[in-house]
Amino acid sequence: MLTHLQRLEAESIQIMREVVAECEHPVMLYSVGKDSAVMLHLAVKAFYPSKPPFPLLHVDTTWKFKEMIEFRDVMVKKLGLDLIVHINPQGIEKGINPFTHGSAVHTDIWKTEGLKQALDKYDFDVAFGGARRDEEKSRAKERIFSIRSAQHRWDPKLQRPELWRLYNTRKNKGESIRVFPLSNWTELDIWQYIYLNNIPIVPLYFAKERPVVERDGTLIMVDDDRLPMQKGEVPMMKKVRFRTLGCYPLTGAIESEANSLTAIIQEMLLARTSERQGRLIDHDSAGSMEKKKQEGYF
Amino acid sequence: MAHVSDLIAEDIELYLKTHENKSLLRFITCGSVDDGKSTLIGRLLYESKMLFEDQLAQLEVDSKKVGTQAGDLDFALLVDGLAAEREQGITIDVAYRFFSTDKRKFIVADTPGHEQYTRNMITGASTADVAIILIDARRGVLTQTRRHSYLVSLIGIRHVVLAINKLDMVGYSEEIYTKIDTEYRDFAREIGLQNIVTIPMSALKGDNITELSANTAWYRGETLMGYLENIQVEDETVGAGVFRMPVQWVNRPNLDFRGYSGIVVRGSIKPGDPIRVLPSGKESRVTRIVTGDGDLPQAISGQSITLTLADEIDISRGDVLATPDSLPGVADQFEATIVWMSDEPMLPGRPYLMKIGTKTVTANISTLKYKVNVNTLEHVAVTKLELNEIGICNLNSDQLIAFDPYKEDRDTGGFIMIDRLTNNTVGAGMLHFALRRSQNIHWQAININKQAHAAIKGQKPFVLWFTGLSGSGKSTIANLVEKKLYSLGKHTYLLDGDNVRHGLNKDLGFTDADRVENIRRIAEVAKLMVDAGQIVLVSFISPFHSERRMARELVEQGEFFEIFVDTPIHVAEERDPKGLYKKMRRGELKNFTGIDSPYEAPEDAEIRIDTTNLTPEQAVEKIVSYLMSVDALN
Numbered sequence: 058m059l060t061h062l063q064r065l066e067a068e069s070i071q072i073m074r075e076v077v078a079e080c081e082h083p084v085m086l087y088s089v090g091k092d093s094a095v096m097l098h099l100a101v102k103a104f105y106p107s108k109p110p111f112p113l114l115h116v117d118t119t120w121k122f123k124e125m126i127e128f129r130d131v132m133v134k135k136l137g138l139d140l141i142v143h144i145n146p147q148g149i150e151k152g153i154n155p156f157t158h159g160s161a162v163h164t165d166i167w168k169t170e171g172l173k174q175a176l177d178k179y180d181f182d183v184a185f186g187g188a189r190r191d192e193e194k195s196r197a198k199e200r201i202f203s204i205r206s207a208q209h210r211w212d213p214k215l216q217r218p219e220l221w222r223l224y225n226t227r228k229n230k231g232e233s234i235r236v237f238p239l240s241n242w243t244e245l246d247i248w249q250y251i252y253l254n255n256i257p258i259v260p261l262y263f264a265k266e267r268p269v270v271e272r273d274g275t276l277i278m279v280d281d282d283r284l285p286m287q288k289g290e291v292p293m294m295k296k297v298r299f300r301t302l303g304c305y306p307l308t309g310a311i312e313s314e315a316n317s318l319t320a321i322i323q324e325m326l327l328a329r330t331s332e333r334q335g336r337l338i339d340h341d342s343a344g345s346m347e348k349k350k351q352e353g354y355f
Numbered sequence: 356m357a358h359v360s361d362l363i364a365e366d367i368e369l370y371l372k373t374h375e376n377k378s379l380l381r382f383i384t385c386g387s388v389d390d391g392k393s394t395l396i397g398r399l400l401y402e403s404k405m406l407f408e409d410q411l412a413q414l415e416v417d418s419k420k421v422g423t424q425a426g427d428l429d430f431a432l433l434v435d436g437l438a439a440e441r442e443q444g445i446t447i448d449v450a451y452r453f454f455s456t457d458k459r460k461f462i463v464a465d466t467p468g469h470e471q472y473t474r475n476m477i478t479g480a481s482t483a484d485v486a487i488i489l490i491d492a493r494r495g496v497l498t499q500t501r502r503h504s505y506l507v508s509l510i511g512i513r514h515v516v517l518a519i520n521k522l523d524m525v526g527y528s529e530e531i532y533t534k535i536d537t538e539y540r541d542f543a544r545e546i547g548l549q550n551i552v553t554i555p556m557s558a559l560k561g562d563n564i565t566e567l568s569a570n571t572a573w574y575r576g577e578t579l580m581g582y583l584e585n586i587q588v589e590d591e592t593v594g595a596g597v598f599r600m601p602v603q604w605v606n607r608p609n610l611d612f613r614g615y616s617g618i619v620v621r622g623s624i625k626p627g628d629p630i631r632v633l634p635s636g637k638e639s640r641v642t643r644i645v646t647g648d649g650d651l652p653q654a655i656s657g658q659s660i661t662l663t664l665a666d667e668i669d670i671s672r673g674d675v676l677a678t679p680d681s682l683p684g685v686a687d688q689f690e691a692t693i694v695w696m697s698d699e700p701m702l703p704g705r706p707y708l709m710k711i712g713t714k715t716v717t718a719n720i721s722t723l724k725y726k727v728n729v730n731t732l733e734h735v736a737v738t739k740l741e742l743n744e745i746g747i748c749n750l751n752s753d754q755l756i757a758f759d760p761y762k763e764d765r766d767t768g769g770f771i772m773i774d775r776l777t778n779n780t781v782g783a784g785m786l787h788f789a790l791r792r793s794q795n796i797h798w799q800a801i802n803i804n805k806q807a808h809a810a811i812k813g814q815k816p817f818v819l820w821f822t823g824l825s826g827s828g829k830s831t832i833a834n835l836v837e838k839k840l841y842s843l844g845k846h847t848y849l850l851d852g853d854n855v856r857h858g859l860n861k862d863l864g865f866t867d868a869d870r871v872e873n874i875r876r877i878a879e880v881a882k883l884m885v886d887a888g889q890i891v892l893v894s895f896i897s898p899f900h901s902e903r904r905m906a907r908e909l910v911e912q913g914e915f916f917e918i919f920v921d922t923p924i925h926v927a928e929e930r931d932p933k934g935l936y937k938k939m940r941r942g943e944l945k946n947f948t949g950i951d952s953p954y955e956a957p958e959d960a961e962i963r964i965d966t967t968n969l970t971p972e973q974a975v976e977k978i979v980s981y982l983m984s985v986d987a988l989n
Contacts, residue, residue: 059657061379061460070659071603071618078604078672078713101971102647103659104616107608190451197450216448217780218474218696220481222618223710223771227778241462243453252371323367 062250066347069238071159071222072105072201076183076236077110079226083183083236084176087113087140088301089125091258092187092239095247098256099238100185101136112139114175114184118167119144119152120304122280128259143175155306163304173209176233181236183226191243201240207231248325251320261299262321264313268292275309300325377455380583383464383479383512385503386489391520393450394429395558396452396465402565402580403454414582421443428513449479458584468739472505473729473743474696477783480510481769487516487579492525492555496538502729504539508546509692509745509785511762518579523557527570546732554579562627592807598622598630599759599767601712602670606645606661612644614661615670617713620766622678623655624662632668632673633757634685639664673714675757675767680717683757683767686789689750692761693720697774697781701740703748703866704875706905707781711756711770718772721750740782740869749790761785770912776900808888812846817987818910818976821894822903822957823920824949825935826927828966828974832920833894835975845890850877852895865946871902878906885910898954916987918978919960924949926967 059067076083085100087093100109115129118120120295133140148166155163176184190197200216200223217225228234239247251258268279270290279292284306286292297310298321315324386392415984417429425866452463464479466472480486486507507515507581517539525531536553543551554563555571556579562568565580577585599621606614624641631638644651647663654660662676670676695701701720709718725734726746731823739745761768762785772782809816819836821829830851840847856863861878863869874897885893897903907915927949928936939947945953957963962981964974982988 058378059374059655061377061455063373064379064657067618067657067659074616074659075713104604104606104659105647106612106614106645107606131471191453196450198448213448217448218478218771219780219785220478220771220783221765222620223769225710225771225773225778225780227708227773229778241451241453243460245455246460249371249374253375298814319367319371323363325481326363326367326370354455 061252062246063245065242066099066250068241069099070338072159072224072236072238073100073103073185075224076185076226077104080183080234082181083111083185084114084179084181084184085111086187087107087115087129088187089115089121089129089259090187091247091251091262091289092189094256094258095242095250096185096187096239097132097136098254105337112141114141114143116168116171116175117142117144118171118304119148120167120301120306122261122278122305124261125259125302127131132257141175141179143171143178145171145174154283155304160307163307173238182228183236185236185238188237189242189244190240199237201237202226203229203235203237205235209233244325248318248322252322259302261302263316264296264298265316267297267310269295269297269310276312278305278310280305363756372771373457377458377460379460379462380485380486380586381462381464381483382487383466383476383483384487384489385466385476385507387497390489390491391558392465392489394488395518396463398558398561398564399463399580400452400454402458402561402601405656449475450704456580456584461583472502473745474692476536476693477505477510478505480507480512481765482513483572485514485516485583485586487518489518489520490539491533492519492522492531492617495535496542498730500539501542504543504548505546505729511765513550514588515548516579517551517553517580519553519555520558522555522562522571523560527555529573552576553584556581558603592826594620594679597681598624598628598676599683599715599764599769600624600662600676602672602674602676603713604672605670610740612663613667614663615675615676616659616661618659619654621656623653625653627976629675629679630664631669631679631682633677633683633792634755635669635674637668638679639666639668651939665957673712675712677757683759684789685755685757687752687755688721688790689758690747690787690790691750691784692745692747692787693782693784693948694745695742695770695782697779698742699774699781700867701746701782702871703739704871706775707902708773708775709752709770710773710806711758712767714756716752716756717755718750718752720748721751724748738866750784754944757827759787760788775904805886805888809884812888813989814845814888814890815987816907817890817914817916818881818885819890819892820897820906820917821892822917824922824924824927824954825896825947826932827920827922828971829894829920831971832964832974833892835971836978837892839979840890841973845988846888847890847892848884849894852881865952868953870898874902874906877904878909881906882909885914895946896954898948898952900955900957903957916962916982917957917960918962918964919957920964920966921956922966
């Protein structure tokens, strides 16, 4: 009998193969985080001995942790895959940043708009994403194959029924599909799978002395000199790690001693706050993730 | 997320070791709006300690603000997902929830209880191993309970929990529990449900969820969580000597490797095992089971693998690999149950895409035998299937399909139907068996073929398909075009809507279903005539995209020209050559195209004739010069 992780793995692989067999121009969104790491690992497995027959796309915001970018480039080189990095030129032109524009505008321009631009520019009809249904309430209702309009909008009322292992990959002109092969994985599944398969992850997940400042009860890492210091604020060295990774000024660190995978999992299991808590974008307003998704956010 | 196990703190590696070997159970909860479904799921999440401190804090705040439990924790709030739902207090769609205990990981399909129920429940149930049917102890077995149970049996769930809930509201009465249990089992026997376990509970108060309750001291069974953790649902088909793997993708990294990737949906396979490819019937032997973790000595149901074979035989996506001593059937005509999931009704004769396993074919319903009233289980004669209706029908596909009856195998017997215009999933189906005639009818090999028929007439055969409203001028123009072609020495035939309705189609009326069948027959007649080398002019209102497209696809590319006779309805009504609009306005005609029956104007017609701008003679000239320009008249 298969274990739960074996069943999840087989399901994710079946989903990826279905896309490759039926769709013209797929791409895999690669955000460099732990879910992306698992998704990438599964993609390599799914098509072995062939290489994954699609490129990776990283929608960069120019505000990612330096270590994420280094890790990304090492992984792509090691696996011999094609990587497309897209940076929204409007974001550069207007100098969008979370401090003067706020996290909502920052996320909208760099991530939501940047993603839409990249999908349109390269004419991708299907994009794999690493979202999980256990992350957030509105995700729990999204299909594995999620149709987006030509404007990339998600309409929760117009979702297709998804039965058995049968996925409808057909779409109308201009529409695209977001596919979530990790839909049925939980955070614990992800960590356990990383542990069992020795999947490399960005070192930021492990505790280390890092320069941080404390703002509204959240520890923000001073990853470079673009982080404006508030009056009287001095970066302090603390042993911290990250539970999720995004733009460094918007990602809260936690104080931790966990410097191995087992220690991370142990800490997570004993922890008392849920994963997205460390991600500041969810807290803007109630139902904010649902709203972002309707606008085209992954 | 405190998995209560002390192991986490003491020996995390040992903890992970035990959790590596957890199995997975998928289940669905069924109940109507007030049976306490959301409360039950919320309770399971709470009891399995899957809630984080911030979620609990939020729950406490929400319970006070919008809760229905007078300030106590309202577990239902944990699972009401979308903003619209929070406002309306209902769940709209299928949502999936996750929790795990030390023994198992669980995926719960949570479906709403209102009128969209059939579609959502079938969707959620299609991947479930166990169904929990909730009953409000105060109300007993209701129509909805019967409906849910019928759907559970239809989708083939083999293990059922009858959860008699809200027992706290009836004083934990054993008598009420026993009465409901007996009544339910009598009904369940009728519809063939087996393996039923009944549990008395209160999801709200937590009775018999994770711990046996002192309130029901008379109950000798296990708790709900105990049942869910221990029930054995191992794929009953594993190792039964029957192997099935639909080929998903042909893996060809280089000239030296050719593998067939797919998920094993049934049975097991080892290198050396013989294998047959269906529908082609070719045989070979497995040489390797390739995975990203290295070759496997054996693969079992549920694994995604890549097989290499000893012989170079032609295999492509959509084929099924099977053990030669226990083969799936191969057919193109079937009896099936169809659950309709679209606002647009299912019309017999209309072509849909059918996806089964990894194969997609075009299929239509040849006979809709009856629908099943899901509340009474009565059989009702119908001409079409509406949203959420369930029908038993005969089905034709345009290609041979390797299949097993659904009750033996969900993966090789279940299919979805896709609308060819909207690309939406509009139905789900379960194959029963192949119709005998599909094995008996063989196409006659014909020596005098279309080319021969056409050559002797010295022309290229094709169809001119005139579509437009009643009174738009179709027949007038078609008549003139035929005269013109005749004068050019062409062999033509004009099929006119009114004339055909007097003969071949006199059994058909004007409902949507009959209109579809009307066009299907005409399209088939036109096809035969093209095969006979004839130029066919078809003058029919033909109001729907789908049927015009079907007619187009029956003949070869370049043999079909659609002519949209575009006349605004008020102009057609003014002309009213047959007095039909007047009749309709007097209320003597129903289902009148353009008035109370839709006309879907063509978007991709080869020729559009605007009759407010062109005389019939000018229209003929436009059509003939178009035909010249595409070389159809040489």
